[in-house]
Amino acid sequence: MSSADKNLSEFVANNLPDISNKKFAIVVSEWNETITGALYEGAYNTLLAYGAKEENIIKAEVPGSFELSLGSQKFAQKEEIDAVIALGCVIQGETKHFDFICMAVANGITEVSLKYNKPVIFGVLTPNTMQQALDRAGGIHGNKGDEAAFTAIKMLAI
Ligand SMILES: Nc1c(NC[C@H](O)[C@H](O)[C@H](O)CO)[nH]c(=O)[nH]c1=O
Numbered sequence: 001m002s003s004a005d006k007n008l009s010e011f012v013a014n015n016l017p018d019i020s021n022k023k024f025a026i027v028v029s030e031w032n033e034t035i036t037g038a039l040y041e042g043a044y045n046t047l048l049a050y051g052a053k054e055e056n057i058i059k060a061e062v063p064g065s066f067e068l069s070l071g072s073q074k075f076a077q078k079e080e081i082d083a084v085i086a087l088g089c090v091i092q093g094e095t096k097h098f099d100f101i102c103m104a105v106a107n108g109i110t111e112v113s114l115k116y117n118k119p120v121i122f123g124v125l126t127p128n129t130m131q132q133a134l135d136r137a138g139g140i141h142g143n144k145g146d147e148a149a150f151t152a153i154k155m156l157a158i
């Protein structure tokens, strides 16, 4: 199913945990900051909408999506952090660099999540074009940041 078939900002909100005392770290890539800034706003506002406190949401920025793994680890290793949301946007260029970054960050974030046994959410867009990115950062297909935050909340219910 593609994002065109399922809006990224539409959720089935059942059996959600109380997150009023949960602490979240949102790690955001600075590359394509117009997109990642929109992803962050979506994630931040979604956490607040479902009961998180402002003081329990920490934001950190990293240079690019490749650095999201280490940036996420710096928070995942902290006992007081309940979940990490990693946000980025890797846009296909002329070379295979796109492939290496996407694979590295997907694998890296997965490793961090499993190592520290807590949700580290892959909120990274991997579009072919800027328009596809815009469509998924608050555009016609919703906001990947919303989806990432909601995923973190649902994972805390497990
Ligand atoms: N081209 C994009 C990058 N490239 C930078 C890498 O993420 C990394 O910072 C660099 O290779 C140094 O380690 N990053 C994105 O997030 N999005 C891109 O489109």
Ligand SMILES: CC(=O)[C@@H](O)COP(=O)(O)O
Residues within 6 Å of the ligand: 090, 091, 092, 093, 094, 095, 096, 097, 098, 101
């Ligand atoms: C995903 C990238 O790093 C990409 O933007 C770099 O562009 P190019 O492959 O044309 O060097």
